[in-house]
Amino acid sequence: MSTYSPDRQLRADARRNRERVLEAADALFAEVGLKAGVEEIAQRAGVGVGTVCRNFPTKEDLIAELVNARGEALLAEARAALVATDPGAAFERFVTVAATSSACYRALAEEIASGEVPVREGLKDEVHDALEQLVRRAQRAGALRTDVTAEDIKLLLSALAQATVASGNEASLDRFVRVVLDGLRPGAATRAVRRKR
Numbered sequence: 001m002s003t004y005s006p007d008r009q010l011r012a013d014a015r016r017n018r019e020r021v022l023e024a025a026d027a028l029f030a031e032v033g034l035k036a037g038v039e040e041i042a043q044r045a046g047v048g049v050g051t052v053c054r055n056f057p058t059k060e061d062l063i064a065e066l067v068n069a070r071g072e073a074l075l076a077e078a079r080a081a082l083v084a085t086d087p088g089a090a091f092e093r094f095v096t097v098a099a100t101s102s103a104c105y106r107a108l109a110e111e112i113a114s115g116e117v118p119v120r121e122g123l124k125d126e127v128h129d130a131l132e133q134l135v136r137r138a139q140r141a142g143a144l145r146t147d148v149t150a151e152d153i154k155l156l157l158s159a160l161a162q163a164t165v166a167s168g169n170e171a172s173l174d175r176f177v178r179v180v181l182d183g184l185r186p187g188a189a190t191r192a193v194r195r196k197r
Contacts, residue, residue, distance in 0.1 A: 018055045020045040022069075025062050030104050034063065064119070071123045074098060078130035088143025091134050092181050095153065099177050102161035128154075145186045156180055 024044035028036035038059060042049045056062035077097050084090035131150040138144035160176050 017045070017047050017051050020047060021052050021055055021062070022065065026066055026069075029063075029066065068119050068123065070101065071119055071127060074101065075123065075127050075130060078127060078134060081134055082130060082137065087134075087137040087141040091138035091144060094134055095157070095181060096177050098157050099160040099180075100173065102157050103173050142186060144184055148184060 021041060025036070025041045028041055028044055038049055038052050041062070042052045045052070052062070056065065077094055081090035081094040084093075128150060131153060135144060135148060135150050135153060139146050139148070160173065160180065163172075163176055
């Protein structure tokens with residue numbers, strides 16, 4: 001007896017179309033930023049504009065979906081790093097992955113930072129808590145200077161993304177990340193100079 005159901009096939013097609021829209025939007029936002037229009041996204045996905053709008057009534061809904069996906073992926077990376085056997089190597093891997101993601105998806109990273117796009121409740125706090133644990137773990141292992149905070153790392157990741165975009169050369173990201181990681185090692189620590197006002 002056949003288990004084929006037209007409704008089931010329709011649902012499967014709708015799911016596939018939704019995924020294609022998300023993938024197309026993700027790629028376009030990475031390439032040209034949030035100025036990419038719904039028509040461009042539909043064309044890249046190989047679907048009609050109506051399909052995009054049925055799944056995401058507004059462009060902001062689509063952006064929110066991608067922002068949440070990026071945040072969840074970053075959280076998963078952080079949690080994986082927390083159970084790795086080598087805290088120093090795990091911290092460096094997380095910074096490298098996060099910097100690459102921030103550089104490739106700068107527009108989405110800026111949306112997360114702006115606080116204007118709704119993200120899953122608690123997501124930002126969970127990412128921040130995981131990052132704090134990563135920092136403390138690497139410091140206890142002697143792989144990270146003790147004066148560094150999670151806030152420092154967040155600022156550095158943002159700066160790396162901006163530097164990559166400003167240079168116009170994504171290939172230089174690896175070198176930027178390596179310079180930053182070298183400066184975060186305990187032997188590189190120097191007393192901060194407080195500027196006079």
